Amino acid sequence: xxxxxxxxxAMTRFGRRSEKLEDLIADAALEALxxxxxxxxxxxxxxxxxxxxxxxGNFASHTGTYLGLSHVPAIRVETATSSGxxxxxxxxxxxxxxxxxxxxVVGGEKMTHVSTPRVSEIISRVIDPHERSYGATMPALAxxxxxxxxxxxxxxxxxxxxxxxxxxxNGARNPYAHFQRPVTLEQVMxxxxxADPLRLQHCCPISDGAAAxxxxxxxxxxxxxxxxxxxxxxxxxxxxxxxxxxxxxDAAKAAYKMAGFGPERVEVAEIHDAFTPFEILALEDTxxxxxGKAAKAAxxxxxxxxxxxxxxxxxxLKARGHALAATGLAQVVELAxxxxxxxxxxxxxxxxxxxxxxxxxxxxxxxxLVEQVA
Amino acid sequence: xxxxxxxxxxxxxxxxxxxxxxCPRHPVEMTPxxxxxxxxxxxxxxxxxxxxxxxPPLHIAVVELPGGARIFCHGKETRAxxxxxxxxI
Numbered sequence: 001x002x003x004x005x006x007x008x009x010a011m012t013r014f015g016r017r018s019e020k021l022e023d024l025i026a027d028a029a030l031e032a033l034x035x036x037x038x039x040x041x042x043x044x045x046x047x048x049x050x051x052x053x054x055x056x057g058n059f060a061s062h063t064g065t066y067l068g069l070s071h072v073p074a075i076r077v078e079t080a081t082s083s084g085x086x087x088x089x090x091x092x093x094x095x096x097x098x099x100x101x102x103x104x105v106v107g108g109e110k111m112t113h114v115s116t117p118r119v120s121e122i123i124s125r126v127i128d129p130h131e132r133s134y135g136a137t138m139p140a141l142a143x144x145x146x147x148x149x150x151x152x153x154x155x156x157x158x159x160x161x162x163x164x165x166x167x168x169x170n171g172a173r174n175p176y177a178h179f180q181r182p183v184t185l186e187q188v189m190x191x192x193x194x195a196d197p198l199r200l201q202h203c204c205p206i207s208d209g210a211a212a213x214x215x216x217x218x219x220x221x222x223x224x225x226x227x228x229x230x231x232x233x234x235x236x237x238x239x240x241x242x243x244x245x246x247x248x249x250d251a252a253k254a255a256y257k258m259a260g261f262g263p264e265r266v267e268v269a270e271i272h273d274a275f276t277p278f279e280i281l282a283l284e285d286t287x288x289x290x291x292g293k294a295a296k297a298a299x300x301x302x303x304x305x306x307x308x309x310x311x312x313x314x315x316x317l318k319a320r321g322h323a324l325a326a327t328g329l330a331q332v333v334e335l336a337x338x339x340x341x342x343x344x345x346x347x348x349x350x351x352x353x354x355x356x357x358x359x360x361x362x363x364x365x366x367x368x369l370v371e372q373v374a
Numbered sequence: 375x376x377x378x379x380x381x382x383x384x385x386x387x388x389x390x391x392x393x394x395x396x397c398p399r400h401p402v403e404m405t406p407x408x409x410x411x412x413x414x415x416x417x418x419x420x421x422x423x424x425x426x427x428x429x430p431p432l433h434i435a436v437v438e439l440p441g442g443a444r445i446f447c448h449g450k451e452t453r454a455x456x457x458x459x460x461x462x463i
Contacts, residue, residue: 121426130392134446135421135428143419144436151417151457196420237436237444238390238398242417 001096004224006370007216008035009336011329012108014209014321015178021047021054021110022066024210028326029067029106032212040214042100043067043074046087046107048324052122053111063106073100080126081274082359083107084211084328085366089227091215101217108210109324119206123324126360128235139203141236141361142275143195148242150197155277157197159295161188163276164201166304167312171319173305173345176330178207178321202276207321211329213336221374222336225261225352228254230365247365248285248356255354255367256287263287266369267350268338269309270331272358273316282356283311286367310348313338331355332368339372376462377408380443391443413439415459418449437463 010031012024019027025045033039045063050056064074079086084107091105111119124137131141149155165185171177188201215224230250233239239246256262266288273279283294288309297303303311314320314334317327335353337343355368381404382389383397389409390398397404418435421428433449447463449455 117426120423124425131446134434134448135425135432136434136446137421137423137425139423140419140421140434143421144417144434147419148417148457193420193422195422198419233398235390235398237446242436 002098002217003219004092004095005216005218005220006213006222006224006336007038007102007220008032008214009333010035011176011211011326011333012209013176014207014323014330016112017110017208021050021108022063024110024208025063025106025108026067028108028210028212029104032104032214036214038102040069040072040102040104042072042094042103043069044077044087044091044103044105045074046077046083046325047109048078048080048083049122053109053114079364080360081324082328082357082364082366083325084330085355085357085368086328086359086364088213088329088332088368089229089366092224092227095215095217103215104212105215105329106210106212107325107329109326110208111206112208116206131236138361139195139198139275142278143198144236145242146197146275146277149277149281152243154243154292155280155295157189158185159280159298160202160276161185162298163273163279164188164318167273167316167318170305170313170346171315174315174320175345177315177319178205179315179319198275204274204317204322207323209321209323209326209330211326211333213329213332221372222339223371223373224368225371226255226259226369228252228258228367230254232363234360234363236361243281245281245285245362245365247362248282248367251365251367252286255369259369259371265352266354267309268313268335268348268353269311270314270334270353270355271311271316272356273312273318274322274358276318278358279311279316286354286356288354305346305348313343313346313348328355328357328366331357332370335370339370376411378411378463380407380409381405382407389441389443391439391445409443410440411463412460413437413463415455415457415461416444417457418455437461
C-alpha cells in the first residue's frame with residue numbers, strides 16, 4: 001500500500017450562504033487546485049442529499065462537468081453525516097492502491113434555503129424506520145443517549161454546556177465558522193429545550209458550505225497517516241450500550257493500527273460534536289481519554305486552545321457549523337491548517353491531528369489521523 | 375399477560391422487536407416469538423420540537439423487555455419517569 005499525502009486543503013466559510021451548492025463546491029475545489037498547482041486524475045464527490053435539498057441527481061458527473069473535470073473518473077460517496085470522511089477514505093484507497101496519483105475529494109451541502117422542519121425530515125431519514133415511526137429525530141436519539149450518559153454519571157448538564165462555550169469561543173476566532181461569537185454558560189443552560197435534556201445551544205446548526213482535500217502519491221510532508229471505519233446497527237435499540245459508540249471505537253482502533261501509533265501522539269482533535277455530549281463520549285471512544293476522564297478534562301480546561309489537547313479549534317460542528325457532507329472534509333482541512341501553521345487566530349502547536357466523524361446515529365463512523373512529517 | 379410480536383435468532387439467541395426477517399448480527403433467518411409487553415425504561419426524552427405528523431411535547435422512551443428486546447414507545451408524560459422504572463408498553 002502506498003503512502004497518501006495531502007497536497008492542498010480548502011473550504012468555504014460555513015453558514016447561511018446565498019451561493020448555489022455547485023458554486024460552494026467550486027470555491028473549495030478550485031482553491032485547493034490553485035494551492036497545489038496541479039490537476040487531479042480522479043474526482044470523489046460527496047453531498048448527503050442533493051436530490052432532496054437542491055433537486056440534482058447524477059451528482060458526481062454534475063460536479064465533474066461544473067468543475068471542468070468531466071474527463072476524469074467521478075464517483076459519489078454517501079454515508080449520511082460522515083459522507084465527507086467516507087469520501088476521503090475512497091480517495092485514500094484510490095491512491096494507496098496505485099489506481100490514481102492525484103485525487104480531488106470535494107463535498108458540500110446547501111440546506112438553509114429549505115424550511116427547518118423539511119430539513120429535519122430529510123436528515124431524519126438516516127434513522128431506523130421503526131424508531132423514526134415514533135417521531136425519533138436526530139436530536140431525539142441524541143437526547144436518549146445524553147439522558148443515559150447523565151444517569152450513568154459520565155457527564156453533567158454543566159459539562160454539556162461547557163463544551164458549547166469552549167467551541168463557540170474557538171469559532172469566534174475562526175473566520176470560516178458559521179457562528180463567530182462566544183456564548184456564556186448561562187446562555188447555553190437557559191436556551192430553549194429541544195429534546196430534553198438537550199437545549200438549542202447543545203445542538204449544532206444547519207449550515208451551508210463546502211470543503212476540498214487534494215490527495216497525492218507524491219510526498220508533501222503532510223501525511224494521511226491512518227484512516228479507520230467502524231459500523232453499528234442502524235437501530236439504536238439493537239445496541240448493547242447507549243453511551244459508548246462501537247462505530248467510533250472500531251474506527252479509532254483501525255486508524256491507529258494503520259498509522260502505527262496510538263492516541264498518545266495526538267496533539268489536536270476535531271470531534272463530531274453535533275450534540276455537545278457527543279464530544280465527551282467521543283474523546284473516550286477514540287482512546288484520547290480513559291473512560292470517565294473526558295468530562296474532568298473539559299472541566300480543567302485541558303480541551304481549550306491552550307490546553308493539553310485542544311479539541312475542535314475550528315469551533316466544531318457546534319460553532320464552525322455542520323454542512324453535512326462537507327463536515328468530515330472540513331475537519332481534515334482544519335487539521336491540515338493547524339499542522340502547517342495556517343490556522344490564523346486559533347493556531348495550536350501540533351504535529352499529529354485526529355478527526356472523528358459520525359454517520360447517522362453513529363452507524364458509519366470514521367477516524368482520520370494526519371501527521372506533519374517534514 | 376400482554377405480549378407483543380418479536381423475532382429470535384435460532385443461532386445466537388438475539389431477540390428483537392418489532393419482528394425482522396434476518397438477524398441483525400448475521401445473515402440468518404429469524405423465528406417469530408412473543409415477548410412480554412412489560413419492561414424497564416432504558417432512556418427517554420421529551421421532544422419540544424416534533425417532526426411533521428407529531429405534536430409537541432412528544433414523549434419517547436426506549437424500554438427493555440424480558441428476553442432482551444428493546445422497543446421504542448410513546449408516553450403520556452415523562453415527569454415521573456426514571457431510568458429503570460417498570461412500564462407497560
